[in-house]
Amino acid sequence: MHFLRKNNVYFLSLLFVMMLALACSHKKDGATQIDAESPDIQLPDVDTLIVVEKDEPEPEPEITYEFKDSDEAMEFLANRDDASLFKGGIIPVMAKHTPLYAAKLMTQLEKYSSFIIVDKASMRVILYDKYGQVIKAYDMACAKNYGTKHKKADARTPEGFFSLEGRYNSTDWLFTDDDGKTSDKKGQFGPRFLRIKTPVTMQIGIHGTGSPWSIGHRTSHGCIRITNENIMELYDLVEIGMPVIILPGKRDRAVNRKEGYDIPYFPTAPKYAMSEEEKKLKPEEQKPENSEVKDEKKDSVAPGSSRSVETADSVSHHARKAEAVKSVGEMSTNATDSVSRPYLE
Secondary structure, three states: OOOHHHHHHHHHHHHHHHHHHHHHHHOOOOEOOOOOOOOOOOOOHHHHHHOOOOOOOOOOOOOOOHHHHHHHHHHHHOOOHHHHOOOHHHHHHHHOOOOHHHHHHHHHHOOEEEEEEOOOOOOEEEEEEOOOEEEEEEEEEEEEEEOOOOOOOOOOOOOOEEEEEEEEOOOOOOOOOOOOOOOOOOOOOOOOOEEEEOOOOOOOEEEEEOOHOOOOOEEEOOOEEEEEHHHHHHHHHOOOOOOEEEEHHHHHHHHHHHOOOOOOOOOHHHHHHHHHHOOOOOOOOOOOOOOOOOOOHHHOOOOOOOOOOOOOOOOOOHHHHHHHHHOOOOOOOOOOOOOOOOOOO
């Protein structure tokens, strides 16, 4: 019996050593090796796992500006850390004369790096940086009739605070006139078209021209023309959605007042500032759309129309006559190239 007990002790000791050696064989460099597919390994239930979700970054709140008057707008600009960058630019002028425009512009310039002013007073399209400093300025032509646009085919350029809706290659576009007649001559819109989004129409834009002699005059159906070279340059500098402000000229303002409208205005240069006498003038009471004002047509017809032709002294009578014949209006811009567009202003 003693012998058997002794042998059992030896046997159990040997068995323990063998199990210890087997356990050690599953270790390597001090790390326990586990076969995840082994039925002997019990993985935690998925419901017991803790999932750490990353917080989505909250969108930054949109910055908006509001000024109760010009003094508040001017004070805001003067107290900015970058106030010196606005000095000598157009934004302080805008803040002084039209604080509503200044607030809307400053709000949009949180997103865009530049803006355009189409100035009927100076007959220029001006591109500014976000501080209101001039980047580029181009001579232009615009609508032959004075005053802001109210409806399709009134041969007027709209005035107000708008935005740039789109950029298009207009090389092969064809012009359709007010009577629906489409010309087969390409190139009348120049190589590029920048559509302006307005509440009155989507058929207005800045584009090139097949009539470069019209630049500087009121000759279009409503669009803004610059030279083909200039539209190619401007096309590469603009951003979709950027602000576009169209300012009335002196005679535009007179027509607007007569029709009962007061379109905001600020001068892009001191010589285009309103006189003190004009500042005192108020818009007349608006008349029904079907009423007629005897001298309205006279006041609203611009140089370059059939009533009056105003050109440089170097342009002869025959050249002016040719200009009236060759001058074309602007057209709509939704269709693809080489296809006649719907009516464009």
